[in-house]
Amino acid sequence: MKSESDTRSLIKDVYNHEYTVNDLVNKGLIHDNDNWKELRKERINEIKNIYKKDELALFLGAGISKDAGIGDWNDLMSDLLILMIMKELEQKNIKITSQEADFIIKQIKEVNNKSPLLQSAFIKATLGDSFEESLANLLYKNISGDNGNSKLLDSISKLCLKRRAGVGVKAIVTYNFDDLLEDNFDKYNIQYHSLYSELDYTTSDKLGIYHVHGFLPRHPSQYEKLYESLLVFSEDRYHSLYNDPYSWTNITQLNFLRENTTLMIGLSLTDPNLRRILSIANRKNKMKKHYAIMRRKNFKYDSNDININNDILKKVNIINNDLHEKSFEQLGINIIWVEDYNDISNIIEDIIAK
Structure with a gap:
């Protein structure tokens, strides 16, 4: 159970928080x-x-x-996810057209922003030993020359x-x-x-x-x-x-x-x-x-x-x-x-x- 002093401290924190918000609203209005x-x-x-x-x-x-x-984190994650999926399709001898590939890439980039850390663990495990090399290649894909x-x-x-x-x-x-x-x-x-x-x-x-x-x-x-x-x-x-x-x-x-x-x-x-x-x-x-x-x-x-x-x-x-x-x-x-x-x-x- 909370002691009386703990309760007083909690009430004080809540009051100070409410006071801060009220103060900010008042200042914002003027x-x-x-x-x-x-x-x-x-x-x-x-x-x-x-x-x-x-x-x-x-x-x-x-x-x-x-x-x-x-690119930012989401761009990098999308690129890695695309790479992983394309490699899996290739290993299974599944042929896709360039138009289908473009459509898949666009869809992945639009929806791939929900759980980047969770997805990254899955991608890392799937790519295995090639993970860091793949990551580095995608990281610098727009960097060349000067x-x-x-x-x-x-x-x-x-x-x-x-x-x-x-x-x-x-x-x-x-x-x-x-x-x-x-x-x-x-x-x-x-x-x-x-x-x-x-x-x-x-x-x-x-x-x-x-x-x-x-x-x-x-x-x-x-x-x-x-x-x-x-x-x-x-x-x-x-x-x-x-x-x-x-x-x-x-x-x-x-x-x-x-x-x-x-x-x-x-x-x-x-x-x-x-x-x-x-x-x-x-x-x-x-x-x-x-x-x-x-x-x-x-x-x-x-x-x-x-x-x-x-x-x-x-x-x-x-x-x-x-x-x-x-x-x-x-x-x-x-x-x-x-x-x-x-x-x-x-x-x-x-x-x-x-």
């Missing part, structure tokens, strides 16, 4: 739609100062590679150049399998070390790139003991990661979140394991010392659908975004909103500027 832009300027200036003090670490997600030609670059990757590379009077970015934690970041660093002659297992370490003269979900570079022979990389792709791997608080990948993330200020780019922040680690890192100090650049959510409204008061729609949109921001604040994250993903490069360039 706020101007552009207030978030002023707050963005303040937060960019804060990051500038942190960057100058050499206290900034980057947390990077799939969004940084998309414009350069790397491809693999983008304005965003270029800006991130500039941000990671050593400053004359300091370091700049202390480390990078990436959740991506690809090596596009390394490739762009080579173009800027940035000294780095890719890390992907608990036996790895870097030195002060090299920028550490921590691949905490695994690493599939285009030229694996250039990297030592790559087989020790934990490829967090299937459901079983994800669960083992979630249930092992002392794993290299979890400890790495936690250490940087506790000891540094982080700027998160290209992350949706919906990963339960990352949110759990953020919660642990923020448990004692309750400081909002991390920053995440995210696209601002806006309601899509077609005037042909229904009759609706546009002013009301704007107010509800403000409240909705404020609620999202409040939920991230509970994890110690300040949101820097952008209206378009192309704005992210401009923000990074602003941080670099003197």
